[in-house]
Amino acid sequence: MNLILLGPPGAGKGTQAGKIISKYKIPQISTGDILRAAVREGTELGKEAKSYMNAGKLVPDSVVIGIIRDRLKHSDCANGYLLDGFPRTIAQAEELDKILLAMGNKINAVVSVEVPDQEIVNRVSGRRMCKDCGAVYHVTFTPPKTANICDKCGGELYQRDDDKEATIKARLQIYKEQTEPLKKYYNSKNLLKEVEGTGDINKIFNKIESILDNI
Numbered sequence: 001m002n003l004i005l006l007g008p009p010g011a012g013k014g015t016q017a018g019k020i021i022s023k024y025k026i027p028q029i030s031t032g033d034i035l036r037a038a039v040r041e042g043t044e045l046g047k048e049a050k051s052y053m054n055a056g057k058l059v060p061d062s063v064v065i066g067i068i069r070d071r072l073k074h075s076d077c078a079n080g081y082l083l084d085g086f087p088r089t090i091a092q093a094e095e096l097d098k099i100l101l102a103m104g105n106k107i108n109a110v111v112s113v114e115v116p117d118q119e120i121v122n123r124v125s126g127r128r129m130c131k132d133c134g135a136v137y138h139v140t141f142t143p144p145k146t147a148n149i150c151d152k153c154g155g156e157l158y159q160r161d162d163d164k165e166a167t168i169k170a171r172l173q174i175y176k177e178q179t180e181p182l183k184k185y186y187n188s189k190n191l192l193k194e195v196e197g198t199g200d201i202n203k204i205f206n207k208i209e210s211i212l213d214n215i
């Protein structure tokens with residue numbers, strides 16, 4: 001199963017991705033996670049991406065397309081994959097179509113998680129992530145059992161540099177301008193599945209499951 005998870009910053013893509021990959025046994029490919037790892041490691045890619053990310057802007061298309069082209073060649077993608085945070089522009093979507101055509105592969109569904117703006121600001125400003133395994137928490141909605149320690153691996157939790165209120169607003173604006181048009185793009189290909197992303201995390205996953213079990 002080859003999937004795309006679409007949605008504004010803080011919609012719960014990473015949260016739902018964790019559940020999807022565990023049930024369907026496919027790898028999660030998050031361009032955000034890949035870029036953050038590169039920033040942490042101080043690689044050339046990280047140096048290039050850092051200023052865009054901290055300003056809430058998109059990293060240039062050519063950079064992320066290169067990441068995805070390489071990543072899809074890995075053997076763990078042979079039985080499917082979940083793209084989280086890619087594509088994010090029409091140019092990225094068109095390039096993805098070309099890459100997949102050349103590989104004899106195609107997307108089976110695009111799940112778009114819908115959440116209102118105010119809820120997004122609340123969610124993102126309280127988010128904490130594990131430095132080691134990337135697990136996602138929220139200080140109020142989904143706190144870890146011990147403050148600042150990951151339940152899953154014992155790693156330290158941190159706040160992302162781009163999770164400050166002004167940056168969140170910039171990211172939301174960019175989502176509306178550059179990423180939301182992808183809904184129309186994928187709807188015209190009959191791939192778009194919109195899911196209401198507010199409320200209980202498990203109930204949201206149940207809605208996603210019922211879509212994926214039928215494709």
Ligand code: AP5
Nearest residue numbers: 009010011012013014015031032053059085123127137138
């Ligand atoms: P990226 O890492 O992809 O960030 P994003 O799209 O802004 O999305 P987030 O990761 O912020 O949110 P999410 O939807 O995963 O929500 P989460 O599950 O964590 O990208 C970061 C940056 O990298 C970009 O700004 C850009 O610079 C660059 N980049 C990445 N991909 C790129 C691309 N393709 N092209 C160009 N640049 C790219 O949940 C959020 C919080 O809410 C958590 O605290 C969680 O616990 C909580 N939560 C989740 N669900 C619920 C719920 N139902 N109820 C209550 N709380 C909830």
Ligand code: MG
Nearest residue numbers: 013014015032
């Ligand atoms: Mg995420």
